[in-house]
Amino acid sequence: MEIQAQIQPASNENGQNGWLKEEGPPIRLTPLAIEMAKKAIARRGLPTFGLRLGIRGGGCSGASYVIEFVEQPRERDHVFEFDGLKVVIDPKSLLLLKGSTIDYERKLMGHGFKFINPNEKKSCGCGQSFSF
Numbered sequence: 001m002e003i004q005a006q007i008q009p010a011s012n013e014n015g016q017n018g019w020l021k022e023e024g025p026p027i028r029l030t031p032l033a034i035e036m037a038k039k040a041i042a043r044r045g046l047p048t049f050g051l052r053l054g055i056r057g058g059g060c061s062g063a064s065y066v067i068e069f070v071e072q073p074r075e076r077d078h079v080f081e082f083d084g085l086k087v088v089i090d091p092k093s094l095l096l097l098k099g100s101t102i103d104y105e106r107k108l109m110g111h112g113f114k115f116i117n118p119n120e121k122k123s124c125g126c127g128q129s130f131s132f
Helices: 031-044 091-097
Strands: 006-008 027-029 050-057 063-070 078-082 085-089 100-107 110-116
Touching: 027 031, 027 085, 031 050, 031 085, 031 100, 031 110, 050 091, 085 091
Parallel strands: 027 100, 050 085
Antiparallel strands: 006 078, 050 063, 078 085, 100 110
């Protein structure tokens, strides 16, 4: 079961939020991803607004995912709330993450967040980068 976001859009200079409310949230987080993100923030022990999800250039295939703590969102960021967890995404990353699901995996050799992004065209052998 996936939990839909309660959207809290950060308006742009025209007062528009960049997507139609009828479309629903542009990303989804699974309940386990939400739970583990909340635990990570609690363990941090510092004032934290939420988590930043994004995409940066780099890696073997040209791009990689970003997950980091956010103390304060930037002016143009979009902020979403998933069951009390605030998720911050910059406008460029939001376009590339649209339709994605963020999950949390537990495997024998490790655990962590997993991006399931329908916009990816290919990924590298190491599994740490991808291209569009």
